[in-house]
Amino acid sequence: MTLPQFKFLAPTNLDEACALLKKHQGKIKVKAGGTDMIVRLSHRAVKPDYLMTLKKIPGLNEISWDDQGGLVIGALALLREVEVSPIILEHAPMLARAAHATATVQIRNMGTVMGNICNASPSADNIPTLVAMEASIVAFSERGQREISLDDFFLGPGRTALAADELAIAIKVPAPAPKTGVSYQKVSQRSKVDIAAVNIGALVTLDGAGNCARVRISMGAVGPTPLRARQAEEFLAGKPASAANLAEAGRLAAADASPISDVRASKEYRKLMVEVLSQRALAEASGFAAGN
Amino acid sequence: MSDNQDFSVVGKSLPRSDARIKAVGAAQYADDIFLPGMLYGKLLRSPVAHARIKSIDTSAAEALPGVKCVITGADIPKIKYGNWRLVPESQDEYALAIDKVRFIGDEVAAVAALDKDTAEEAVRLIKVEYEELPGAFSVDEALAENAPVIHDEYQQQTPNISLDRKISYGDLDRAFAEADLILDDVFTVHATSHAYMEPCSCVAEYDHDGRLTIWTSTQAPYFVQCLLALTLEMRENDIRVIKPYVGGGFGGKMEMRPWEFCAAFIARKLGRPVKFTLTREEELATGRRRHPMKIHSKVAFRKDGMILGKEFIVHLDGGAYNSMGPTACFLCGNFGAMLYNYPNYRYYGAHVYTNKPPAGAMRGFGAPQALFVAETQMNMAAEKLGLDPIDIRLMNAMETGDEIPGVATISSCGFKESLLKVAEMTDWRERRKNLKPGQGIGIGCYSFISGGVFNWFNTRYNFTRAEVRAFDDGTVHLMTMASDIGQGCDTVLRQILAEELGLKISDIRLTAADTAVTPQADLGTWGSRVTLMAGNAVRKAAQEIKEQLYKMVSLKFDLNVIHDMRCKDGKIFPANRPDRNISFGEAVRMAQRANRGEPIIGYGSYTPRNKGLVTPAFSFGAQVAECEVDRETGAIEVKYMTTAHDCGTPINPMAVEGQLEGSVHMGLGYALCEQFIMKEGKTLNTTFLDYKLACAEDMPPGVSVHIDTYEPDGPFGAKEAGEGLVSPTAPAIADAVYHATGYRCMDLPITPLKLLKGMKKI
Structure with a gap:
């Protein structure tokens, strides 16, 4: 299919980009890698008058770490860069796993983690781990800069808390507390290279006694936005990550999921997979936390 | 039993003859063809599964700037077609729906416009009024009592059973009576897509002398030629079907399809070339599939x-x-x-x-x-x-x-x-x-x-034919309608011919799958027929060439007995006297000289008999x-x-x-x-x-x-x-x-x- 007509904008700095965004509010779409946006354009799912690329803005592809501030992933950091980044692999290896689980290497060489987030698909591979790790989005506009917690970022499929004049310029991931482990688990219809039918991100921080001090579980593709498994999180708090407790947490997570049946999976399968995958994610995360 | 060791070309893992052109991206598929003044076609498909068409209003589409033609079932000859010509009542399709639509995706109208976007927009502007009918979506639903009759114009013994077949031999009742174990199971199997890499595409052009040429992504050029002739009410020989490179078929491209008809019909009507290329969504939503x-x-x-x-x-x-x-x-x-x-x-x-x-x-x-x-x-x-x-x-x-x-x-x-x-x-x-x-x-x-x-297509030709022309430069030209759709028969048939004539692959020019040029018989690529059938025809054509050339060896060396002759390494010689050889090209030259310059041509065909x-x-x-x-x-x-x-x-x-x-x-x-x-x-x-x-x-x-x-x-x-x-x-x-x-x-x-x-x- 051919692309519809639009004006292509390629600002070279953030101020210029924000000015354009404000000027053409409602008639402009933003792209980074374009792997979702170009498809949506050619299918006429979106019909903007202007398409603005961020690709000409220097510095937006940074991946950096500092012990206090944690991890920063710029809006233009490619999925493939995150997948293989030594910084990510050292400090947040599950983000690399999630990036690796996204589409094919050809797509990962074009697409960005930020794009995967801002596309706000409930099944996005990179969201659950970032939610579990309490990541936030740095939003930039002429009005200034603010951070939006990922917990509050998703409003519905394809809808985010970004204001019409705001650009998402970076992902911030706080440095994990000591004795913290993270896991990303996914099932899909095809064994490899596939969109998730269900995915789970989990973070477990253990206390001195080896009990779960803090647990965060994010569930993808089981609701209109990524959901937190709050009952399971609360249940595990203060308890050891025993097989029985994890099994109960899995059941509670499934109770918090509200999946639908669609072409990718049925409601009953998704519920069961939340139970299975959250147990697996919690087991792996608590294992990492304990240093196993 | 095989004598593999003696083969020079057959049995060898030679690179495909189309490998290079495909690897460098130079192979032309139907959608790569652009002709001057070419229009872009688009089909309007039914959004409902079963309905009578009450009315179609094409006026808004026709009024759209850039639209050159809109056709519906009312504009085309009311002729049904289908591959099973042997059973006329099995031919149950119109190129565009005339009375009813019977599935979501059934072709209802076609548009040709200056560009794809305009054609797509025009399709959206066509208004069709449907009287929806209940549908049947499984075998059980279709065979239930009071099921909607999907083809109500036919007399069917059982409604919705278009055709059945029985085979019976032996005494099955006795077998069951004597059995120690009887398995009695019901299975269901599902539909899948051919998912060929190249979606269907065709370009049709109508000449000033009243002849039609269509380049189309097909497995069976001859079927397309015959059924276009039927539905366009033209003579077969006035239609030339050319198969360009084809990106896979797997059975999904062995019928004449509505876009081929519409491209040809509109090209004839307007005198301008027309291209139709399906989208992947059309292929998956409406395309042929494996039988559930x-x-x-x-x-x-x-x-x-x-x-x-x-x-x-x-x-x-x-x-x-x-x-x-x-x-x-x-x-x-x-x-x-x-x-x-x-x-x-x-x-x-x-x-x-x-x-x-x-x-x-x-x-x-x-x-x-x-x-x-x-x-x-x-x-x-x-x-x-x-x-x-x-x-x-x-x-x-x-x-x-x-x-x-x-x-x-x-x-x-x-x-x-x-x-x-x-x-x-x-x-x-x-x-x-x-x-x-x-x-x-x-x-x-x-x-x-x-x-x-x-012979369900009811062809009056051989099932397959080959023609081989031999030249005195040591090359040959093989002409066949066998259709390479990616499976590799262009290479395999060359190997068979090269083996038979003792030549190299590079000595063989191949022209294939062009109904105006290649021998007017071949049912196409399906049912794994090409290697055996076209291969046999190629061999026979080569044998005819050899008979003409063998005589020249006898002539040259004045042999007085009939010798067992061989073609190998570009030479022809008696099996027991390889030293008495002449080159393939020289033999051709001699044979032509001996026969007033007549070209050396071999014909071969294959039709299974008593099989x-x-x-x-x-x-x-x-x-x-x-x-x-x-x-x-x-x-x-x-x-x-x-x-x-x-x-x-x-x-x-x-x-x-x-x-x-x-x-x-x-x-x-x-x-x-x-x-x-x-x-x-x-x-x-x-x-x-x-x-x-x-x-x-x-x-x-x-x-x-x-x-x-x-x-x-x-x-x-x-x-x-x-x-x-x-x-x-x-x-x-x-x-x-x-x-x-x-x-x-x-x-x-x-x-x-x-x-x-x-x-x-x-």
């Missing part, structure tokens, strides 16, 4: 494992039109009785209309469905009788010389050898007993045809799948595939290997992940995001061996390779899954949900 079937199979065994008989009742869910369904219905009955000796057999197959996109020919043509059932039941019987699945097969396996009563004689067969080979290669007996939980190993087998003998009802030759093989199952998520990973197969002489082993890998890929998708998600006749997964083709990363490693046989009816002993192999994969994987989990799949595909339900986890 409901199969009731009842098999009688003696307690030692001997098969006594089988009753095989198949209802094909044909969708809205016959398409190639009658052939699938016909062949399913044959495949139901293949591989093993069924002394008593009864088949009833019925092709059932439903309000869904029509199913058509697809790689295997009824075999993947019939053999999934037959092979699964062999595995079930082995277990029930306490036998090894390979032993029960060996006991019943067909052999060379076996006869299927009144149907076929097996002229070459490497089935038992295939079974023994896979058992040895996989350490079957040991591994079947000792695997870890979640691991499984299973077996499936196949047999397939090497082209059909039944039973099905095919001249059957291929055979066995495949073992090893898999690992995640017993909590139901995810199945196929770890390894081992194949032993008998394709006679592999003319090009590398091409055979490519076919094998492709068929494992297709069989894997059929077994595990490919399916159309349908709701009330609407296909919900219309992109490759949600239609789950197996990816490269899903492909298991594997190994395959050729069992050495020699097919007496095939060129240099060759027979079918690559199509039949799509059949064993699903039953082998299903058996491995059963071995790993205890879940026996009777309802393809094996999805994680079905598996978990089977394991009582949900």
Whole structure:
């Protein structure tokens, strides 16, 4: 299919980009890698008058770490860069796993983690781990800069808390507390290279006694936005990550999921997979936390 | 039996003759063709599954700037068409709907405009008023009492059964009476997409002298030529069909289709070239597909494992039109009785209309469905009788010389050898007993045809022809309508010709699949017919050339006895006196000089005669799948595939290997992940995001061996390779899954949900 007509904008700095965004509010779409946006354009799912690329803005592809501030992933950091980044692999290896689980290497060489987030698909591979790790989005506009917690970022499929004049310029991931482990688990219809039918991100921080001090579980593709498994999180708090407790947490997570049946999976399968995958994610995360 | 060692070209893994042009991206497919003044076509398809068309208003579309033509069923000759010309009432399609629409996607109108966007917009501006009718979306719904009649203009004995077939031999009742074990099961198998890489595309042009040329992505140029002539009310010879490079077909491109008709009709009407190219969404939502079937199979065994008989009742869910369904219905009955000796057999197959996109020919043509059932039941019987699945097969396996009563004689067969080979290669007996939980190993087998003998297209020509012209520079020109659609026959036919004439591949110019130029006979590429049939025709044409040239050797060396002559390494010589040789080119020169300059031309044709009802030759093989199952998520990973197969002489082993890998890929998708998600006749997964083709990363490693046989009816002993192999994969994987989990799949595909339900986890 051919692309519809639009004006292509390629600002070279953030101020210029924000000015354009404000000027053409409602008639402009933003792209980074374009792997979702170009498809949506050619299918006429979106019909903007202007398409603005961020690709000409220097510095937006940074991946950096500092012990206090944690991890920063710029809006233009490619999925493939995150997948293989030594910084990510050292400090947040599950983000690399999630990036690796996204589409094919050809797509990962074009697409960005930020794009995967801002596309706000409930099944996005990179969201659950970032939610579990309490990541936030740095939003930039002429009005200034603010951070939006990922917990509050998703409003519905394809809808985010970004204001019409705001650009998402970076992902911030706080440095994990000591004795913290993270896991990303996914099932899909095809064994490899596939969109998730269900995915789970989990973070477990253990206390001195080896009990779960803090647990965060994010569930993808089981609701209109990524959901937190709050009952399971609360249940595990203060308890050891025993097989029985994890099994109960899995059941509670499934109770918090509200999946639908669609072409990718049925409601009953998704519920069961939340139970299975959250147990697996919690087991792996608590294992990492304990240093196993 | 084969004399492989003596071959110079045949049996060699030569690179494909189209490898380079495709690798550098220079091969022209239909959509790469741009003609001056060309218009872009787009079809309006029905959004409803079953309805009468009350009115169509095209005025807004016609008024759109850039639109040059809008046609509907009212504008075209009211002529139905279909591939089964032998049975006129089976021809049930109009190029554009005239009275009714019968599935979501049925073609209703066509637009030609200056550009694609305008054509698309114009299609949206056409207003159609439908009177919706109730629909039938499964075999059961279509055969229920008071079911909506989908083709109400025909007298049908049973409403919605367009055609049926019966086979019966032996005394089946007695077999069941004497049986120690009777398996009586109902299976369902699903539709899958051909998913050829190149969506259908064509460009039509109408000359000033009243002749039509169409470049089209087809497997069967001759069918397109004949059916365009019928529906356009033109003479066949005024229509030239050219097959450019084609990006796969798998059975999905062997009929004349509405866009070909519309391109030709509009090109004739306007005098401007017209191109139609389908989108992937159109292909997946409305395209032909593999037949879903409901199969009731009842098999009688003696307690030692001997098969006594089988009753095989198949209802094909044909969708809205016959398409190639009658052939699938016909062949399913044959495949139901293949591989093993069924002394008593009864088949009833019925092709059932439903309000869904029509199913058509697809790689295997009824075999993947019939053999999934037959092979699964062999595995079930082995277990029930306490036998090894390979032993029960060996006991019943067909052999060379076996006869299927009144149907076929097996002229070459490497089935038992295939079974023994896979058992040895996989350490079957040991591994079947000792695997870890979640691991499984299973077996499936196949047999397939090497082209059909039944003339359902009712051609008045030979089934295939070849013409070879020889030149005094030592080259030859092969002309054939055999159609390379990616499977490699352009290379394989050159190999056969080069072998026969003692030339090199590079000495052969090939012109293929152009109805104005290449010999006016060939039914196309389907049913694994090309290597055997076109290969035989090419050989015969080459032999005619040789007869003309051999005389020249006798003349030159003044030989006074008839010698056994040879063509090899570009030379012609008596077998016992290789020193008395002349070059191929010199022989041509001499022969021409001796006959007033007449060109040296050889003609060859092949039409199977006295080869039973099905095919001249059957291929055979066995495949073992090893898999690992995640017993909590139901995810199945196929770890390894081992194949032993008998394709006679592999003319090009590398091409055979490519076919094998492709068929494992297709069989894997059929077994595990490919399916159309349908709701009330609407296909919900219309992109490759949600239609789950197996990816490269899903492909298991594997190994395959050729069992050495020699097919007496095939060129240099060759027979079918690559199509039949799509059949064993699903039953082998299903058996491995059963071995790993205890879940026996009777309802393809094996999805994680079905598996978990089977394991009582949900």
